[in-house]
Amino acid sequence: MAGVRRYAAARDAMAAVAPDLRSPLMPFFPTTWRAWQLPLFRLAGRVRTPAGRGVTVTERRVGEPVVRVLITTPTEGQGPRAGVLWIHGGGFIIGTPQMEQSGTARLARDLGVVTVSPDYRLAPEYPFPAALDDCMATLRWMRANADELGIDPDRIAVMGASAGGGLSAAVAQRSHDEGIPLRAQVLVYPMLDDRTVLREDHAGRGRFMWTPSSNRFGWTSYLGHAPRRSDAPQYSAPARRDDLTGLPPAWIGVGELDLFYDEDVDYAERLKASGVPCTLVTVPGMYHGGDVSGEKSLLLKDFHPSAQAHLRTYI
Numbered sequence: 001m002a003g004v005r006r007y008a009a010a011r012d013a014m015a016a017v018a019p020d021l022r023s024p025l026m027p028f029f030p031t032t033w034r035a036w037q038l039p040l041f042r043l044a045g046r047v048r049t050p051a052g053r054g055v056t057v058t059e060r061r062v063g064e065p066v067v068r069v070l071i072t073t074p075t076e077g078q079g080p081r082a083g084v085l086w087i088h089g090g091g092f093i094i095g096t097p098q099m100e101q102s103g104t105a106r107l108a109r110d111l112g113v114v115t116v117s118p119d120y121r122l123a124p125e126y127p128f129p130a131a132l133d134d135c136m137a138t139l140r141w142m143r144a145n146a147d148e149l150g151i152d153p154d155r156i157a158v159m160g161a162s163a164g165g166g167l168s169a170a171v172a173q174r175s176h177d178e179g180i181p182l183r184a185q186v187l188v189y190p191m192l193d194d195r196t197v198l199r200e201d202h203a204g205r206g207r208f209m210w211t212p213s214s215n216r217f218g219w220t221s222y223l224g225h226a227p228r229r230s231d232a233p234q235y236s237a238p239a240r241r242d243d244l245t246g247l248p249p250a251w252i253g254v255g256e257l258d259l260f261y262d263e264d265v266d267y268a269e270r271l272k273a274s275g276v277p278c279t280l281v282t283v284p285g286m287y288h289g290g291d292v293s294g295e296k297s298l299l300l301k302d303f304h305p306s307a308q309a310h311l312r313t314y315i
Helices: 002-015 037-043 098-111 128-146 163-179 194-198 212-223 262-275 303-314
Strands: 057-063 069-073 081-085 114-118 151-161 184-188 250-255 278-283
Touching: 057 128, 057 184, 057 194, 069 081, 069 098, 069 128, 081 098, 081 128, 081 163, 081 194, 098 114, 098 303, 128 151, 128 163, 151 303, 163 184, 184 303, 194 212, 250 262, 262 278, 278 303
Parallel strands: 081 114, 081 151, 151 184, 184 250, 250 278
Antiparallel strands: 057 069, 069 114
């Protein structure tokens, strides 16, 4: 009966989803995160998705405090290659590099790049700036060990989805301010603005996968306090930055039913207005993370290829 009630409650919201992006599991996606759920989901995140052929995956520990990183290298061709700092998603509260290993392997095969993905510290145990510090430490390590990794230190991009996209945007901002060059940034439905938590009307967005209540829990865990309109620490919420000039060329993709739609479109428009080359791709009828379950959807035939084309252009 509980399952029937959940389906009935989700019927109208599911009708707005593109037919080939619908999943029978959608009504059972988590709608509200609680601290007691984290150990179970973090354990599930330790399972590796398959890398497949054509790549080798190695593990290193870098920095202080130590950050575990997964390195995915194509088996064919020779370096020096471009490098991609790949930052996993998970709302700042869950996720691991191995959970997204299929994606890093696909990128390494298709583009001939080396991907490096940090197992950054998670909130709420480690609030901002722990995760960003770990990502920056990984970027510095990539540059310092470029010969060993077989990459060109001047051909590095940053890429991530959801919270990983938000961290990628923060890395792009901080690396610019610290004089560390990046060739490009790829932000897949990025989590950019804590002030979205403070909005009351989301125009029907955020019904699946990542909801307004989940967003409140994620941002509160990351910031160490509930979001407030007055301020947030520098780099914690990239959408709050006023001056976007000089940032690396960006690709931003988001579904039109995604809770992050407005903040992502606004950030893309502001990047363009600041003179930063930016490609914005929006997908009608797609909710947050809908590209994972709807990988074969015709609506998505250009989504990930467009992101790869952006990387090919700039790295």
